[in-house]
Amino acid sequence: MRVTTDLWAAALLRRVFNSGGFAAVLQRGAGEAGAAFILVRDRFGEVRLLGPAPQTSYDSARPDERLFVRVGNGETAEQLDARIEREKRFDPDIWVVEIEAGSLPVEELVSIRE
Template identity: 40%
Template structure:
């Protein structure tokens, strides 16, 4: 069984803070099962976006797994914002977490899938 989205987000923000990054909830989604999107902003104002892996893919139904939304990784921040805006229009229950980290670290550990 998966952690509720709200609990996972709080723990993730704490992980980022402990590692010296600043994180905020930009969009508060459904507390129980809202999809979580993570935007990482580097000091050069480029951004990467990570979203949930498709269901049924490598235990994504049980554990949270992540995919990068841009093949090149980091893109202009405006492109990342446009993607997140489209996602929010499609699903009003999503979470958007913004992390500012000079080095562009995502703090997702082994949960990241390419």
């Protein structure tokens, strides 16, 4: 059984804060099953967007794990913000969580598929 997006987002925020980073929910979507996007900002001003991985990326051994892929390679912060707005128009139930990782890299906070 997969945890709700609401619980997953709360756990992510706690993990980020515990590692000395910062996190905030920018868009709260459907608590039970809203798709989650993660806006990652580093201390040098670099921004990247992680979105839900396609269903074909999921491992049958761990089907409940949330997987993410990088969305919008090489786009500026403004372009990524516009992309999030398009996603919101397409699905108003999405979640957008912004994080600035602390001592743990983002790859240790969430599962990312390349």
